[in-house]
Amino acid sequence: xxxxxxxxxxxIQLGNPMLxxxxxxxxxxxxxxxxxxxxxxxxxxxxxxxxxxxxxQVAESHRLFIVASRPNTRYPDAPEMKPTAMINPKxxxxxxxxxxxxxxxxxxxxxxxxxPRYQKIEIEYxxxxxxxxxxxxxxxxxxxxxxxxxxxEGKVFLDRVESTEELMxxxxxQQRVLKxx
Numbered sequence: 701x702x703x704x705x706x707x708x709x710x711x712i713q714l715g716n717p718m719l720x721x722x723x724x725x726x727x728x729x730x731x732x733x734x735x736x737x738x739x740x741x742x743x744x745x746x747x748x749x750x751x752x753x754x755x756x757q758v759a760e761s762h763r764l765f766i767v768a769s770r771p772n773t774r775y776p777d778a779p780e781m782k783p784t785a786m787i788n789p790k791x792x793x794x795x796x797x798x799x800x801x802x803x804x805x806x807x808x809x810x811x812x813x814x815x816p817r818y819q820k821i822e823i824e825y826x827x828x829x830x831x832x833x834x835x836x837x838x839x840x841x842x843x844x845x846x847x848x849x850x851x852x853e854g855k856v857f858l859d860r861v862e863s864t865e866e867l868m869x870x871x872x873x874q875q876r877v878l879k880x881x
Contacts, residue, residue, distance in 0.1 A: 706739035754851035765848035789825035794818040812873040814866035
């Protein structure tokens, strides 16, 4: 096996047709391109100061995303977790409790929205070795999963915001919301 250096890949922006398409199922997780893409996404999410990224955000129509929660300038209260590749993910069950929380997106720069998400979800996905993983996620980690899952379904967080009054610029969010937490 040839090991290639991971690199940061360009993130497509709102308006790119790839962001509204449903991503394709991954049949061969061990494919060299898929494994390289996983490494590049992990590198990119770290470089972008983010907590998650989906393959469609880098113009790759694959059912793959990275959940990489950690405190940073965009999400200072985020819990710490190892970057995790989630391939062909599914939501198996979800709580009745829905909580609104502020979200941003690398493909929608400069905007935050108050987005309703399930507080708790049960999920299943393949890890990068192809093994099926089942987990229960809650709170912020569940929010990241649902946000990234939406990208696989051709949705962005703006599709879930209930009112334009629940949108604000990133700078206003930093001044008003983060300073009051």
